[in-house]
Amino acid sequence: MGSSLYSMPMRLRMTRAERADAPIGFGRQSTSRRGAKELSYTRMTLNYLIPPYPAFMSVRIKAGRGRHTPIMKNVSADLERSKEALKKMLPADDFLTFEFASPKLSFCVLFADPLTDKDLLGEQVIRPLRQYTGAPRAEEVLKALSSPEAKTEKSLEKLAEEVLIGNPVVLFSDMDMGVVVGTKKIPVRAIAEPPTDVTLKGPREGFIEDFKTNTALIRRRLKTGELKIDTTDVGRRSSTTVAVCYLEGTAPKATVEAVKQKLQGIDIDIIPDSSYLTHFLASRPYSLVKQVGTTEKPDIFCAKLAEGRVGLIVDGSPIALTVPYLLIEDFQSSEDYFVPPYRATFTRLLRLFALLVAIYLPAFYVSAQLFKLQLFPVKLLLTIAGSIRDIPFSPSLEMLLVLLVLEVLNEASIRMPKYVGMALSVVGALVLGETAVSAGFVSTPAIIIIAFSGIGLYAVPNLIEQTSVLRLAMLLVAGSVGTYGVLLATAFVILYLVTTENFSAPLVAPFSPLRGRDLRDSLIKYNLGSLEMRPQTLKSPNRRRLS
Amino acid sequence: MNKISARQLLFFLACVAPVGKIVLLPARLADTSKNDLLFPLLAAYLLQAAAVFCTLLVAKRGMSFAELLENTFGRVVSKILLTVFALFLLFAGLLPVLEQKVMVQSVFYDTLPSLVAFAPYFLFAVYVLSKPLASHGRVWDILAPLAIFGLAGILVLSAASADFSALAPVGAAGQKGFFEGTMSAMAWFFDAALLLPLLGKFDYEKGLAWKGTLCYLAGGAAVLLFTAIFWGIFQETAPNQLFAFTVTSRYFPGVTTLGRIDYLFIFALALVMAFYVTLPLQGSIECALEAYGRPRYLPTLLAIGVTAVFLTLDVLLDYRFTEVLDGVTKWAFWVMPLFSVVIPPLLLLLRRRRRAV
Secondary structure (H helix, E strand, C coil), rough: CHHHHCCCCCCCCCCCHHHCCCCCCCCCCCECCCEEECCCCCCCCCCCCCCCCCCCCCCCCCCCCCCCCCCCCCCCCCHHHHHHHHHCCCCCCCEEEEEECCCCCCCEEEEEHHHHHHHHHHHHHHHHHHHHCCCCCCCHHHHHHHCEEEEECCCCHHHHHHHHHCCCCCCCCCCCEEECCECCCCCCCCCCCCCCCCCCCCCCCCCCCHHHHHHHHHHHHHHCCCHHHEEEECCCCCCEEEEEEEEEECCCHHHHHHHHHHHCCCCCCCCCHHHHHHHHHHHHHCCCCCCEEEEEEHHHHHHHHHCCCCCEEEEEEEEEEEEEEHHHHHHHCCCHHHCCCHHHHHHHHHHHHHHHHHHHHHHHHHHHHHHHHHCCHHHHHHHHHHHHCCCCCHHHHHHHHHHHHHHHHHHHEEEEEEHHCCCCCHHHHHHHHHHHHHCCCCHHHHHHHHHHHHHHHCCCHHHHHHHHHHHHHHHHHHHHHHHHHHHHHHHHHHHHCCCCCCCCCCCCCCCCCCHHHHHHHHCEECCCCHCCCCCCCCCCCCEECCC | CCCCCCHHHHHHHHHHHHHCCCCCCCHHHHHHHHHHHHHHHHHHHHHHHHHHHHHHHHHHHCCCHHHHHHHHHHHHHHHHHHHHHHHHHHHHHHHHHHHHHHHHHCCCCCCCCHHHHHHHHHHHHHHHHCCCCHHHHHHHHHHHHHHHHHHHHHHHHHHHCCCCHHCCCCCCHHHHHEEEEHHHHHHCCHHHHHHHHHHEEEEECCCCHHHHHHHHHHHHHHHHHHHHHHHHHHHHHHHHHCCCCHHHHHHCCHHHHHHHCHHHHHHHHHHHHHHHHHHHHHHHHHHHHHEEEEEEECCHHHHHHHHHHHHHHHHHCCCCCCCHHHHHHHHHHHHHHHCCCCCCCCHHCCCCCCCCC
């Protein structure tokens, strides 16, 4: 029922019976967790009929929350009354009205100034209506308009909703019906290469904040009717459009339903970014461990959909989400699929090595100094002994201070304006680095180790938030209980990771539980010809992808 | 995550179980059986392999340990038997935990007081014990390659330093040495008993009993090889070389130039051991839960309780490890074979058909 509802083509309204059968939150009345009655209508996607579907083909309503209290519910034949009622519902200064007349009728256009393409409005709506000489009947008026996206609407509340999302509303004298025209124009930035996922080879396009552009980028790569883009609104005040994207027949139905169910359960005022959703989608929301995949690149997003995952596009966010997420995903880059498999395998192993070094090197250095000097070769031990001789801090405190400085520099360099960046580099490298060593505050090995660790962390950029915390935790454990403490902390992490599942997919698969065939695209990358099956872990009903 | 797969079980038998036998056991065997140390070890392995085979055959019935007992003896007796078995597993866990502690104290630290050094283990234990027993299956998937990496690394680094001719002449220790060695060795062999709480948590596949036994023997072969290398390197001084797996590789030529690179393998094995050592305790908790049900907070309470008991024992027996070792290997030597060698075959005699409720 659910899927047929979402792909219902070319219909704007559901019947009462259809609404009752629809899943809660996707077109059906439901009672939210706080008991507030809410109506949330799905956007009727045209799916494969008109890719990408026009955003206009949607009706979004939030009723019963006390946001608007209309004096009258529906449009009246009295133009002035209808206009006043609508203006009362939308009292802000940036909602404008424009009144004009044809030989027989009077009109009033109400629109949100910043969201409306006024040239298009003039061309497609005002000009034809000025010359309109027909009867005041909705069907005839619609025919007279040059806009391909026009519909009639009686409810004032729904008309107000349309104005809020950027679609102008035309009211007529002698007609108890308004016309909504799809001439919204939301300012968007150009498609560019995402800064978080730069590649040398392969597509360079990245998602942007505009929902329509993002779905267009996906449709461009997946020209199939199996691609479903089911939308819903999340956020009491933001009414953020969230699209659940999946390939029908490839993504497990259970996962799709689970994602939709989690989305309906969200009761929050605004969703400013897709990262807000990750909290609600995770099975362990308070965990440090990442449980939802993220990408800014449509090619990666589509490849993940093709593997049987479910994707989420959030209006206003350039970062798309994918579930189920496997830890190994962040060790794979899109470039791995465009270079020979030997090189891809090497780089993946290198990323793992860099990550392990980044997390453990400072910890082992400190614990070796404090508790087990045997871990150093004799010559290295002598060098270290020479350089730490006059340092006033304990090894753990010294390392902690250097790490703290690195984190501060890192944070400042991201937030700081670019033209100050050079000065920051000079201050960081010369003043804090060299001078601190020559002044005897910190030792050279500590700087080298933290620098190496800092670089290593960026080998897997999508896990930085997690690994930097883990590095700090390991360092604290090493400074207090030494190497065995680090080993036990590692054992703790292993047990935590292997027992974490999200959307029925074990986080550490294909290593635990071991899935032999899935290992072909894990740390080791087989040739494309050998990857004939979709990952077993994702439980796709259509396992074969290469015949 | 509620079930352990057959593959995970085989990983445990082949890779994880042998790790517990390369810490103190080689030195103990060197003390009792001299250059014949391989024979008691082989005997203990064969006995235990037979018990593992029987346990896996019992698994064919698809019943849990508690169901098996209840099916034959009724609810009350099965509760008593499960309680006794839970106590046995606690007893079986004592030596590995203390052995681990002494190893950590001397291998990982030069100066720190022992109690502080090992205290984090008990925090870790509470976390592990509060997880369901079947979650160990997934851990074994990760531990198996780690154990192979560690053991293979140690064997490769150590092999060149060993003089295998030192194992000759065979039989020099005589029958007394053999029996004493076997008796001592049995304190480290309770793997079949560890499998009993796992019954019903894995599905029997065709030939699993044979595969399991062969995997166990394969792991045993690695332990035998390691023990032979251990004697080949240290010979008459071997009884004084405690914590065998941490000392055999130190004579590798690369160690002088590169530093103790063998610690990489030692750390890997220590990581595997941390999980292996908690398994008897978890088995004990599982038996208690099977006997007395699973109210919501009982698993966590038992995890805290068992850990607290072991922490107390750790404090009380801080300087008495030798006495504990002697007590287990000389006075209570019959306990391990009774529960882990005698009981598994007896389980085959239990009622096969499910009793009608």
